Structures are given as C-alpha cells and as structure tokens.
Amino acid sequence: MNGDEDINKRLEHLEEQMSAKPEGGVYPRLGYEYKSKARILGIPLVHVASGIDPQTGRLLVARGIIAVGNVSFGVLSIGGIAFGVVSLGGLAFGVLALAGVAAAIYAAVGGVALGGYYAFGGLAVAGYVAVGGMAVSWNYAFGGFAIGKYPYGSNYQDPQALEFLRRMFPGWKW
Numbered sequence: 659m660n661g662d663e664d665i666n667k668r669l670e671h672l673e674e675q676m677s678a679k680p681e682g683g684v685y686p687r688l689g690y691e692y693k694s695k696a697r698i699l700g701i702p703l704v705h706v707a708s709g710i711d712p713q714t715g716r717l718l719v720a721r722g723i724i725a726v727g728n729v730s731f732g733v734l735s736i737g738g739i740a741f742g743v744v745s746l747g748g749l750a751f752g753v754l755a756l757a758g759v760a761a762a763i764y765a766a767v768g769g770v771a772l773g774g775y776y777a778f779g780g781l782a783v784a785g786y787v788a789v790g791g792m793a794v795s796w797n798y799a800f801g802g803f804a805i806g807k808y809p810y811g812s813n814y815q816d817p818q819a820l821e822f823l824r825r826m827f828p829g830w831k832w
Contacts, residue, residue: 689718698723705732798822 689709696703705722707730718727725732725742735742740750740757750757753764760768764775771779775786782790786797793801797808798819804811810819823830 688712691718693722705730 692706693702694704702722704724705720707718707720707727720727720730722732724734726736728738730737730740732742735745737747740747742752745752745755747757749759751761755762755766757768759770760766761772766773767778769780771777771782773784777784777788780791782788783794788795788799790801793799793804795806799806799809801811808816808819
C-alpha cells in the first residue's frame, strides 16, 4: 500500500466517524478533557481541555493552576487564547505574556507586544522600555523605528537612550 492509498483510507474512515451522528444528536470524540485530582483552593492543579464538549456542543475551556486548551485561564495558561499570570499562546493576556499578540501588565513578548513596563516584538508598545521593529514607549524605545521620550532607532538616536543601553549592557560596545 502506498502513502496516498493509506491517507485516502484514513480520510474515508474519518469522514465515516464524523458523519455518524449518534442518538440524541451528540458527536463523540470532538473534545478532550483532563482534570487532575490534585487541587489548590478547589481549583484543579492541571486542567487540559480542547475542542467541543460532546454533551453540550460548547467549546471546552481549561481552568486550572496550569491550564492548557483552546481557551485557557490559569496561573500558567497555555492556549490559543490564554489568560493568566504567565500566558503563552496565539493571543495571550497576563502579567507576563508570550504570544503572537501579547498584552501584559508587566512584560509582553510577541509579534505585537503591549506591555505595561516592557514590550519586545515586531510592534512593541510599552510604558517603560519597548524593543522591536517599531518600538513605542513613554520612556525608552529601541528599534528599527523608535518613538518615545528617549528613542534609539533609524529615525533618531537620543544620547540618553544610548547611555541607558550602556548602563544595561556594560560589556557591549555601542
């Protein structure tokens, strides 16, 4: 059996499973969920939830100290859309966020990064230090194009920004 035949058989099997609607209109195996027995303050230590709840037809949401899922809420939150103290995902919100689009109270890293204090990304916007292709900050901005009180980029090199870099990285030659 060659690879194409194997793939075609697997696709046919998957189509059969998806089209076989059981009694009561509920689709099996559309979602996955795991909750650890260990709890802290009544919250699962680990909650993994992905896909659709086969009983209700609603999106499964992970809620735990460590939460992993399409949508997740946790101290450590990992997901397509993640909310938490430390959040990782496609779209993440938290104290620290790492994502395609990251918004954080303290520090954000991402393609688009919005950080209360620090931001690092293609487009970085921050309250104190922004570093990115385009960096915007109320104080120090470093990037290809920098806007801020003390910008350092292709458009303008503020001496105060250069001094800040020298203090932060004393062994480097600027």
